[in-house]
Amino acid sequence: MRTGYVGLGNIGAPMAHRLADATDCLVHDVSPAAAAAFSSKAQWSASPAEMGKAATFVAVCVRDDGDVRRVVDGADGLLRTMRSGLIVIHSTVAPATVVDLAGQAAACGVTLLDAAVTGGPDGAARGELLVMVGGSDEAVAAATPPLRIYCSHIVHAGAPGAGMALKICNNLVTYIELAAALEAYRLADALGLDPEKLTETMSANGNLTPSMAKFIDHRRSGPDRIGREAFTASQHALVMLGHKDLALAAQVAADGGPALTTTGHVAAEFERIIMEGIGR
CATH class of the missing domain: 3.40.50.720 (NAD(P)-binding Rossmann-like Domain)
Structure with missing residues (x-):
């Protein structure tokens, strides 16, 4: 072949x-x-x-x-x-x-x-x-x-088409959980908590998925590991991909599907959530 x-x-x-x-x-x-x-x-x-x-x-x-x-x-x-x-x-x-x-x-x-x-x-x-x-x-x-x-x-x-439909549903969960994880760690920081305690807790109870853990690690160590410019570019790329994939979910749902209320909120705020504290 x-x-x-x-x-x-x-x-x-x-x-x-x-x-x-x-x-x-x-x-x-x-x-x-x-x-x-x-x-x-x-x-x-x-x-x-x-x-x-x-x-x-x-x-x-x-x-x-x-x-x-x-x-x-x-x-x-x-x-x-x-x-x-x-x-x-x-x-x-x-x-x-x-x-x-x-x-x-x-x-x-x-x-x-x-x-x-x-x-x-x-x-x-x-x-x-x-x-x-x-x-x-x-x-x-x-x-x-x-x-x-x-x-x-x-x-x-x-x-045909079912593979994409499944991926769109999976992506919906991915972007929502990344946004939720980022806001949870920001709240923990504001409350004076050691972020490792939040990681330990969510790892033990199953709330911290591998995708979330990898994302949070990149947010915390990325600027030093790959440099500020490359890190910022990676987050811009995530925002662009998130907008595309969440828009696809909304597009598919609009054709007789359910109201994706949570998805809509995350899509509207995704860039702000991801880029907060990084700059444009």
């Missing part, structure tokens, strides 16, 4: 490295400079369309719905040249986007799955991502061997 990976960003790059280490791999990114890190292990494709001529499994990890549509069905998209094989979408996008593109792909003889991931860059580098997949049993079975190269846990959520 010749594979391809489009989108060599924060999490895409370590996923692509694992794929390139294990397969004959093509890579592409909007920034040609990203090719440098893959010069010894993967072949650069000038466009998704060029990649589609050769690859039979292509993973896509770009920013948003518009980018995914351009990669899959744009003027230089994969479907301009692919006539068989699998496309898996790792980007977090609207379920409706996946359903639409899956239909277009099927018309070209290509199977498109949504395969949303969680676990971060470190998990990707270790091959320990969790992937939430939407598609038929047959399609998921076909995609499983290459997905196993960088994912240790595969959840088949249902039909």
Whole structure:
């Protein structure tokens, strides 16, 4: 199987490295400079369309719905040249986007799955991502061997779009818990408490999830560990991602779903909560 990976960003790059280490791999990114890190292990494709001529499994990890549509069905998209094989979408996008593109792909003889991931860059580098997949049993079975190269846990959520729906629900919890943890530690500080006592308490009673613990540690040690400028940039990136993902949750819920009251409050205040005390 010749594979391809489009989108060599924060999490895409370590996923692509694992794929390139294990397969004959093509890579592409909007920034040609990203090719440098893959010069010894993967072949650069000038466009998704060029990649589609050769690859039979292509993973896509770009920013948003518009980018995914351009990669899959744009003027230089994969479907301009692919006539068989699998496309898996790792980007977090609207379920409706996946359903639409899956239909277009099927018309070209290509199977498109949504395969949303969680676990971060470190998990990707270790091959320990969790992937939430939407598609038929047959399609998921076909995609499983290459997905196993960088994912240790595969959840088949249902039909096309279900993987994204599951990821959106999961993200909703993630951003709310990060905001809650940050405010809890700020309150503890204001009350004169040792923050380690709060960590000890919430670790013992199960309130402190691994994601929260990692986030709080980064907030406390990040400026010294990676430098103030890089730390501030990381928090800006979190805000941008949070706004996108929480907006997706609101978008999905607006189509006959429940009122996401807590999510709405967190979305409205997310930038203030995260950036307070850091600066812009």
